[in-house]
Every structure is written in structure tokens, then in C-alpha cells.
Amino acid sequence: MRQVYLILALLLFIIKASAFDILNISTITDRNGLSQNTIRCMMQDSYGFMWMGTINGLNRYNGKEFTVVHPELPGSLLLPDSRIRSITEDKNGYIWIRTFSNTLFCYDPKLESMIDYDPQNKLKIFTQIAVLPSGDVWMWGDKGCCRVRYVNGKMETWKPDHEKLFEQPILCVFEDSNRRVWIGSREELFMIDGDVVHSMLKGTTVFNVYEADNLYFIGGNSIIIFDNKRFSFLPAIYYAKDRASTHARSCMLNEGILMIGTKEKTYTFDTNTNTWLLTENFFQGHDLQNANFIVDNKGDVWVYNMSGTLWRHRSDNSFEPLNLIPSDILSLINQERFQVYHDSRDIIWITTFGNGLFAIDEKSGRTYHYTAEKDLVTNYLLCITEDKSGEIWVGTELGGVIKISLTNYPFDIFYPALGGNVDRDNAVRLIYEDLAGRYWFGTRDGNLHVCDSTLRQSYEHRIEGGLPFTIAEDTLGYKWLGTKGDGVLIFSPKGDAIVEKCTLSDWVWQSSSSNNIFTVMRDSKNRMWMATFGGGLHLAERHHGKLSFRQFITENRHQCMMRSMIQDRKGLIWVGTNDGVVVFNPDELINDKNKYISLHLHTEDLQSLSHNEVKVVFEDSKGNIWLGATGGGLNLLVRGRSLEKSWFKHFDANNGLANETVQAILEDNEGYIWVSTESGISKFNLQTERFENFVFSNNRHAAVFNELSCWKKKSGELMFGSYNGVYTFNPSGIKFDTYAPQVAITGLWINGNPIKPKEQDSPLMESITGTKKIVLEHNQNSFNLECTMMNFHAAELNQYAYYLEGYEKDWNNSSRNNMAAYRNVPPGTYMFKVKGCNSFGVWSEQETNLEVVILPPWWRSWTAIIIYIVIGLILIYFTSRLALKMHRLNMAVEVEKQLTEYKLRFFTNISHEFRTPLTIIRGAIEDLSNQENLPFAVTKQLSLLTKSSNRLLRLIDQLLEFRRLQNNKMELKLERTVAERFFYDIYLTFKEMAAKKHIEYLFESNNHTQEMLLDKSKMDKIAYNLLSNAFKNTPVGGKIVMKLDFSVVDDIFTLSVSDNGTGVPYEKRKMLFVRFEQINYASDGTGVGLHLTAELAKVHKGNVSYIDSYLGGACFLLTVPLSDKNYDPADIIESSLPVDKEITAKEITIDSTALEGNVAEMLGSSVNKPFKEYKVMVIDDDDDVRGFIESQLGKYFTVSVASNGAEGIDKLTDEQPDIVVCDVMMPEMDGFEFTKRLRKNFNISHIPVILLTAYSSEEHRLKGIQAGADSYITKPFSVKYLLARIVKLIEQREKLQRKFASEPTTLQPLISTTDRDKSFLDKINTIIERNMGEADFKLETYASTLGLGRTTFYGKLKGIVGCSPNEYVRILRMKKAAELLLTTEMNVSEIGFQVGINDPFYFSKCFKNSFGKSPSQYRKSSGQEKTESISEE
Secondary structure (H helix, E strand, O other), rough: EEEEEOOOEEOOOOOOOOOEEEEEEEOOHHHHHOOOOEEEEEEEEEOOOOOEEEEEEEEEOOOEEEEOOOOOOOOOOOOOOEEEEEEEOOOOOOOEEEHHHHHHHEEEOOOOOEEOOOOOOOOEEEEEEEEOOOOEEEEEEEOEEEEEEEEOOOEEOOOOOOOEEEOOOEEEEEEOOOOOEEEEEEEEEEEOOOOEEEEEEEEEOOEEEOOOOEEEEOOOOOEEEEEEOOOEEEOEEEEEOOOOOOOOEEEOOOOEEEEEOOOOEEEEEEOOOOEEEEEEEEOOOOOOOOOOEEOOOOOOEEEEEOOOOOEEOOOOOEEEEEOOOOOOOOOOOOOOOOEEEEEEOOOOOOOOOOOEEEEEOOOOOOOEEEEEOOOOOOOEEEEEEOOOOOOOEEEEEEOOEEEEOOOOOOEEEEEOOOOOOOOOOOOEEEEEEOOOOOEEEEOOOOOOEEOOOOOOEEEEOOOOOOOOOOOEOOOOEEEEEEEEEEOOOOOOOOOOOOEEEOOOOOOOOOOOOOOEEEEEEEOOOOOEEEEOOOOOOEEEEEEEOEEEEEEEEOOOOOHHHHEEEEEEEOOOEEEEEEEEEEEOOOHHHHHHOOOEEEEEEOOOOOOOOOOOOOEEEEEEOOOOOOEEEEOOOEEEEEEEOOOOHOOOEEEEEHHHOOOOOOEEEEEEEOOEEEEEOOOOOEEEEOOOEEEEEEEEEEOOOOOEEEEEEEEEEOOOEEEEEEEEEEEEEOHHHHOOEEEEEEEEEEEEEEEEEEEEEOOOOOOOOOOOOOOEEEEEOHOOOEEEEEEEEOOOOOOOHOOEEEEEEEOEEEOOEEOOOOOOEEEOOOEEEEEEEEEEEEEOOEEEEOOOEEEEEEEEOOOHOHHHHHHHHHHHHHHHHHHHHHHHHHHHHHHHHHHHHHHHHHHHHHHHHHHHHHEEEEHHHHHHHHHHOOOOOOOOHHHHHHHHHHHHHHHHHHHHHHHHHHHHOOOOOOOOEEEEEHHHHHHHHHHHOHHHHHOOOOOOOEEEEEOOOHHHHHHHHHHHHHHHHHHHHHHOOOOOOOOEEEEEEEEOOOOOOEEEEEEEOOOHHHHHHOOOOOOOOOOOOHHHHHOOHHHHHHHOOOOOOOOOEEEEOOOOOEEEEEEOOOOOOHHHHHHEEHHOOOOOOHHHOOOOOOOOOOOOOOHHHHHOOOOOOOOHHHEEEOOOOOOOHHHHHHHHOOOOOOOEEOOOOOOOOHHHHHHHHEEEEEEEEOOOOOHHHHHHHHHHOOOOOOOOOEEOOOOOHHHHHHHHHHHHOOOEEOOOOOHHHHHHHHHHHHHHHHHHHHHHHHOOOOOOOOOOOOOOHHHHHHHHHHHHHHHHHOOOHHHHHHHOOOOOOOOHHHHHHHHHOOHHHHHHHHHHHHHHHHHHHHOOOOOOOHHHHHHHOOOOHHHHHHHHHHOOOOOHHHHHHHHHHHHHHHHHO
């Protein structure tokens, strides 16, 4: 857009300019989006859009962008024609477009498309269109006429059915006050009443119709009058009876004067008297030929006749000539073209085709002419109109659209140097009014103008080397002028001369000279201060008549770049700098140069200054401090408890400020703040916190205002210096534009694509501008809404605030961006609200609302939700039924599991319970078997009992295996075994049974020496079960074959047991290995044997299967891997880690292998005393078992008994047995708990414990060992084995004790002591070591030191070391003596003395009794051994 600024000023003398109220003229062309630059017609529609008809389409303009409409009707015979001749909006908002081909189109702004208003009329050729007062639209031309009427909002088209009106040339259509429509044609006059056509006059041509009291029809040579009262025609009144005009133009003037113009003459008719008048009397004696009439927008008549003169009609019916087009221009054009528009400011605008634009100010009566020479882009103008915001729009030929912006406020411009260089001579930097009323103006060309109160120049001074920037007056009336570059100049009180010139000194580091003075100020104590840009602050001081300057600088160099300075009512001086504002008390600063406060921008603090470059500081009448910043707008200081605690409130573009670089600040008499910026002047209302912007412009240069250039006159007028003179105005006379129309929503974009009504996937049924609600699909939830305020006055300064209610919490900050963008808005119903603010800060009274509904995806719609609910209910129904069924099945399964668990627990408990009586049975059998000379029959019966008990034990073990399987605790214990030998032993156990049943019982193997890894326990159970089943189901005289097959190639070992029994039916084979299932395969049994066999095979990495035997019966196959690689090395016993030495020393036995030898041999072991002197305590809750063990052990030991662990603990302390035999399963306290408590009891923790239990599992054995048991024997056990374990434990302890006593190098008497026992011995050893040299040392005396009684101490020590305390002291003395004999050169007497024996003879005796050698012999033999050892090396 090209800006063209006008000087419309008549100069008054040489100083004052009176500005016409035109702000600027701008041009809009195709570069701004216009489709073509020739504009033949324009209008503003009811929505506020500007429409411009070009010869390349119709353009709709919203203030920012164009939408181009090309007249065409798809699917019709109409040829597209984009050459627009005229545009008309009817009362329903439809736009009628007539093209150069006289085709009439109708555009529906709601649908944003052309509509076919008359489908029957394929051509739609009309030369005229009119919107009648009734609202009907009539169009006519050479092809007849047509009426469009709106009924209930629908368009209805009607054509007169009279044959002479059908496709005949129509000259005029007129609606009278009775709503009758008159149609004039070439040959007849018609009247239409309703839809009835009446022929009124035939053979008459009617060009136009006017209505006064009667109707006046203008014919080719006469006037025909229709009497409304009589409803009849009066005789014709001729104005050219002899010749009829082919075209007559006419108009109605005031007081019923009718004027008719023909090619030859202009006629004037008085309708009041029905007489003709002389036309010359109206046109100042001129008789006009070929007159053309223009009726402007206010009904005023204008007449022209190709003479370049436009006659203006006055209210007294006279015409005033306006010579608008000179003859030289007139000769260049083919016809005159005038358009007249009377605007809202009472200015008449006249466009000419060739001589530019004329403006007649009706208030002043002055006429202004604008031409292409300085103001317009072209002199060829075609149309003109005014919009609702008061902008004047002018259409041109090839020049685009000219927009003229007018002011609503008067102002004066003063040019200090009229006729000088516009860029500098009138760039006013300094404005000052002294006490005498003189005005001082400093310009950027270096001149200082001194004027009187009427602004007539009195003096002019040329400032060489500097620019006048600031001025202040001292107490004597002298004027201190601060310059940029030339220091301080002091003028006389009248300003006629410079009386003194001073320059300011600089510091070395200064980036700018101290002589760049931006502000001079006199403080409340009449001191003169200078704020310099680069040199900090200077204070003028006079000493003995000589003027000097004292400089104050800050550590921050940017703060030394000072601009403005004031002193507030509290006496503080405020200095605006390039790094915030510096505040100080002048008295304090003079005493201390660092006594000042800095307030500046902190980026992390939003309440600090908005920008560091402070151009202006101002204090208003209420004491408020205002700061103007570069790019930071206006800042208001909000005082805190201290100045450092104060903060700033910011007012900027968000508050309507047109430009955020504030140059100067003033306050008017009503308390409003006025600021000048780089692009205008703004008025700030602190109550509303809004700016009103005033754009000043008077020529080709914009009104750019200067820094600190302002003054408030005594009259209250405000003066602001600009680069183009001084603008002066009275604030109270400023009236700003209050036109702030409701914002229109003018565009919709979805996912970045523009949307039009009724397009594919478009949510719009009509234009977004008139839409109140849009419904978007779920994938259309990213959208933009374009909003436009149709105020075209400085439209670029319009602001918008919008808010999507339901999505956003509050209004968005107002800005000039008119596009509201939303992304990924969730489904829901929202209300979009928008309001606008014009360039003067006035907000539209009414918000624009648009309901936005975003549908959920189909899978989240209500229909889908209902479907989901229905499906969910169905699923819940079937799921509940299925769940109920599953619950019942689960309950059945759970019951089955519980029954199974109960069975297993029952069998397990039974198996443990069986072991106790089985112990007694096997013990009795063993006892009987040991008797000599038994009869053969008894021996045979004992053998049978032994086999039966072994079989019972095997069954019990199988039940325990089930328990392990259930708890997933079955482990492999593989041993390298010769397989044939192992299985052959099992085979032999059934040999006797085979003989009894006369069964042919065979054993076959294909490898007699093959070794493989087998878990003997599990494989024994597998083979035994398979053979048991075979014998159960093989009849007498049958055949059973046990066969071993070793396949090294296939790495498989197969054990098969075949018989010729009944076999298993096919349908029952799947039940073979199911737990607790019996299929009548055996007549008795529990149904666990084959299941256990299958599970044990799986643990062994193999499986058991069933096939039909070649013998005709059943064949069970066991298949397991042959090679070692198939097993985990951790499962192989032979490769297990070595056992800890301490555990080995204990010789804990956890296997119940039968003991070889007889009791006599066992009792011949090396022990210290007779067996009867050894005490054994038996603890068992079963009276029979306890009695049995007591009777068996009582033969050899002294036995005491207890019925449970608690009773045993109580008896142990008193009885101190040598060993305890304890059952595990006991009430009140079981064996494990008993063992733990024993080990924790210091007095009895040294006593060995043998646990007897029915629990044979590894976990129970481990639990017993961890509790502290010395041996763990499972029931049923052998009495011989129990005796052996008791004897061996006693013998082992005594051997260790004897070794300790007899061998000098053995340091510990017992390895298996507990930690407390070890600590006890360590303490005793320490005591003995410390007192060993005392001959009368008694260890018993230290019992109390150890916290023990003498008896307890004696028993505890004897239980651990096997001797009394005195004997233990003697042993340690001898061991010490042996050590000294080997490690020292002392003699025997000295060594005896060292170990507490003063008698050498007694020492030697004791030493020999202990070690079998005298001390001398011991030293000699040990020395010899040492020598031999050395020699061997």
C-alpha cells in the first residue's frame, strides 16, 4: 500500500499552519490483493465488508485481505463475465451484480456462491435493477422485466404474463406510495397491483415517473399526469409537441419543480401550477443542452452537460456552477464522468474523470482539489463512497482504490523554519516556555528559535558545533541551553544573546562526551544539574564568579548515558539512563557520590522495568512517577515500603498503545496522560488502563515525534515536537472515533485448509460470517478462526481479544493478530467469543459468539456408547454365566485339590505314624534275630516278618515321595551305577513270589557292564512298582519278563516289564498314570503307584509308557537318558563339593545303613570308663517307643527318660547326661526346638544330641543339623545302629580329650563346642595363662568371675574337657612346660618354676605322667627330631 500524505494548509504569515482534517491518503492496488486496478463501483454491505467491482471480478475486502468473486453460474448457459458494471445489495443481503454484457447475477453471501434466481431465464440480460421501497427487487431491460420477492425468507421470482411485457424493452419501473408498480415501455404504460397487470396507456413511451400529489410520467415529448384521487389521467402537457425525443433525462427539484433534459434543450415544469418555467432562471442565464442529472446519496441534484462544469443545486432551486474540468482535459476524454458523495462530516466529494478529486467543506465553504501531481495516483476517478467508520473510498481507472482517512480532531502545526529543509529544519527537539511567555524551539539543523507568545519569531541563533536539546531557567532569568556536542550555552533573559559558554570535562574511559547534554534542570535549591549522554551527571558550581562543573559518575557505564531528569515533590531526582533509572537525594549525593539507588530490568522479575533504556521520566499531579522506555511502553512506579521494594506496572500494546517506544509524556488538566511515540500520540486513561491513539499526518512525511520534545501551555494546550514541526492541540477538543462495530468472523480453516459452505467435508451450510454454530468431526479439531472488525480507519491498529469458553480459562491477551488458532481441541461443546478494539482504544459493545461443537470419534459417540452398553450387558450376561460355570468347575477342582491334599496329607501323616510302630516291630524282630539257637520255624517266621516290614517301609517311602512331588521338592541324587547289577537285585526280590505263583520270571539284558547315572532310590521305586503291577495282574502259571536295553547310538536306556496278563483296555489307558485312579487293572491298591512311577521318571529326565506286550498282556516301558551330558552336574553326588572339616569331625550320620558287627565288638571300643557309668537320656512322647529304647539301651548305659522336650530341658541341668536321644515329633516342644534351646543354654550346650524322626526328607534332615543335632536317624531304625552312633559319639569326644591331655601340641580339647563354649574355654585359658606361675593357683576361685557357681563351673568344664578344673590347670601347665622346653634354654627347675611347680622332682613326675617322657628326654627327643628334619632338607 502506498502512503500519500497531503499538505492542506494555507499559510498564515510565516509561522502558523491550519491543518485540514485529512490524516492520509492510501492506495490499495493489485499488489495488496486486488484482482484488477480499475474500480467502476463500490459499496459496503450490511456485514461491513467493502465490495469493489473491477473489470476482473468482484472483490470483497475486510481490511486486511481480499476475496475475489467471479460472476458465473455453473450448469447454466450464462457466459462468465468478470467485468463488473454495478453492484447493489437488497434488503435481504443478496448482492446483485451487473456485468458489461448486462448479465445480472445474484450472489448469496451466506452461501458464498452465485444462485440462480430465475431458472427459466437462461440469459438473464437486464440493463437496470432497482430495490423498491417495498423490498422487492425489479430488473428490466430490452428483454422484459422480472420481480424477485422474498416470502418467509425464500426467494420467489415472478414475471408479468402480459404479452407486451414478455421479453419487450422496458424503460422504467416505479413504485408509488400506494405500492402500485408502474412499468413504462416504448409503446405502453402498465400498472401492476399485486400480481395483476393492468394496461393504463397505449401508444405512449414513458422514460421515468415522479410522484408529488399526483404521478408524473415523462414521455418522449410530453408529461402525462395521473390524478391519484380520481384514479385517471389528465390531458398530456407537451414540451416538444412536434418532435419526440428518443431519450429524455429528468429530475425532481424542491417545491415540485420538475426538470427534463433532452439533447436539444432543458425544460422546467412547475407541478404546482402545471406550467412551464424558463430554465435560464435556474442556471444563471444559461440554457443547457444535453443535460445529465446526478442525484447524490442525500438526494441533492447535480447537473452537467459535457462542458466541464458541474452545476450544484441549492435549496432555493438555483444552481451554482463548479468548473471542475478544464477544456484542455475535457478535450482528451470522450465524456464527462462525475460522481458525488456527501459524507457524514458534511464534506461533499466529487470525482472527475481526468481532473482528480474535489472536496467541498460545507462548514467552511472551502473547496479543495486533489490531483495526481501531489496527492493521488491518478486523475481518472470512477466512483466514490464512505464506509461506516468514516473512511472515503475512491475507485480509479487503472489506479486501484484510494482510501482517504480523516481526522476527528483539530490540531495546529507550527513550523519554526517555514520553507526550510523539511527533514531537519522543522525537526523540533526542544520546546520551552519561559516565565515571560516566550517560546524557545530548538531544531535538528542546529538553530534556536525564540518566539513571542503569538509564536512570531523574535530571535534566531545558530548553534555551531552542537544541537539545541534542552533548556532551563535560573533564578536570574538566564537560560541554560544544553546542547548535543557543544556543552552549555547561557543566554540573556530576553534570549537575544549568549552571555557565557561552558564545556564539561570528560573522564578517560567515557564512551561519549560530557558535552552531549540531554537535560538541564534547576532543583528545589536552585542548583543547576546537567544529565549527559556518556558523561554522567554534572552539577554547576560558581566560585568567585567562575563557573565549574562537578561530575558524578556510576560504576555502570550504561547508567552514565543519561537522557531525562526530573525532581519529584519529595525532593528526589530521577534520571532516566540506558540501564534503568537512577534515583538520589541531591544533598546526599553531593556528600557521598555513591549515595544513589538504581532501578532497572530484571528478566526473571516480571514486575521490574519493562526495558532498560528509559527515555523519559515524568511526575503527574498526583505524585505518580511514569517512565517511558524504548520498546517497553509506559511504566508506572508502584511504591513499596522503601524505594528498593517498589515495582512497576506496565502498559503497552496489550493496553492498546500503538507504538511502544515512548518519546515524551504530558498530563492534561483532566488528569489523563498523553504520550508521544514514533508513530503518533496516545492518550492513557489510568482508570480503564486503555490507550486512545491519535495518528497525525499532514504531508508526505509521517508524524514521527522527537524524544523529550513536549510542553504544556498555560492554556492547557499540549505541544509535541516532531520531525515535521510542532503539533498543538487542546486535549478537551479531541474527539476520537467511537465507531467500534461488532467483530465479524470472516474465515475458517480446518487443519490448515480454508473452508467454504457446502464443500466436501465442510461443516458450513452458509458463510462463517453469519453462522452461529459449527459442528466439527473429531479429526477436524485443529482450526483457525479469522476475525475482523469492519472499522477501516487505521485498520492495522485494530485489536482483538478472543476466548474459547470451555477450553480456555480466560480471555487471551488482546493483540493485533486477528487469527485465533486452536490445535487438538478435545471433543465437546465450546463457545468461541471475540471482541474488537478500534485504533482509538474503543472496544466493541457486543461480543461475537460462535458455538463450536467437536464430535467425538464414532467409537466415542453416544450411539457407540449405547452399543457398547448393550454389548457390555450381553457380555456381562454371558461372562457371568461362564464365570458361574467356571466358578462351579473351579469349586469342583478346588474340592478335588483339597481332597487330594487331604489324601496326601493323610497318607503322609500316616506314613510318619507308621514309622513309629514299625520301629518297635523291626526292633523286636532284630532283637529276636540276635538270639542264638532259635528253632527253624521261628527263624522262618522272622524272615517273613523282616520281608513284610521291609515292604511296608517301601510303601511308606512311596507315600512320602508323593508329598515331595506335590511340593515340587523332588531332587535327583545321581550315582554312577552298574545298571544290570542294580536292577538284578530288584529282580531277585520278586523271585520267591514268582515261585509261589508258578510264574515264569525272566531277566534279560543286552549289556552286562554298562555304567550310568541313576538315582537309586527313585529307580528302585519305579522298578518295584512296575514289577508289583505285573505280578498283581499275571495269573498263576503266567510269564513276566524284565528286560534292560542299552542303546548307545540313541543315548537311551529302556527298562521294560512285560506280562501275559489281561492287559489294559484301550479306552482306559489314559487313566493309567492319573493319581488315585483305579481302572480294575488291579483288584487292590491306592491308585498312586503308576502315577508315582510316571512322576519319578519325569524327575529322572525320562518317561513311562504303556504298550501291548508281545506276550499278550501289558508292557510298561521306562525310558531315561543314558549318557551323563543329559544331567545337571549339581545333581551328581560324586561331584558334589567336599564337606566342611568341622562337620566331618562331628561325623554326622544321616543314613540309616545297617551296622555291621555285633554289640560285643561295639562295646569293646576305647572309652574311659564302663558303659554303665555313661548316662543317656531318652526323650520320646510315645510310651512304647520310649520304653523300647530304654529297655534296649538300658542293657549297656544308665538311662533316664522324659516324655517331651520341655521336660527333658528341665532334667538336663540336674542330670548332666553324656548324650541325649530325642524324638522330633512331640507335643509341647518338638525335637528341633529342644535342640535349639539346648544349644542356647550354656550349662548344657556341650551335650551331644541324636534326633530320631519319622521325617526322612532332606529338608527335615537339614533342619535338624542346623538346629545343632550331632546325628539324625530316621525311623524305623536299627537298635544296633543307634548303639553304634551313641558309642561312636562318646568314643570320639573322649579320644579328642585324651589326645588333648597326652599330646603337647594339641591345643583344643573338643572341636564340636559351640561358640559360647569356645568363648568360655578362651576365658579360662586366659586366666590360667595369666596365673600359671603361681604355685597355689586354684581355678575354682575364678568361677564367680565367669558368672558361674562352683558346681556349675565344675560340671561345665568337665563336660567340655573331660576333667576337673585342677586337672585341666595341670594339663595346661604341662603343655606350657613342653613349649618352654622346645623354645627356651631354661633348665628343668626354671621351667617348673615358670609353670607354678617349685619342686623339680614333682614337676618331672607330672610331666612324665602326662607325656610318657621326662622333661629331659622330651627336649632331647624333640631336638633330635628337629635335627633329623634339618638334615633331611
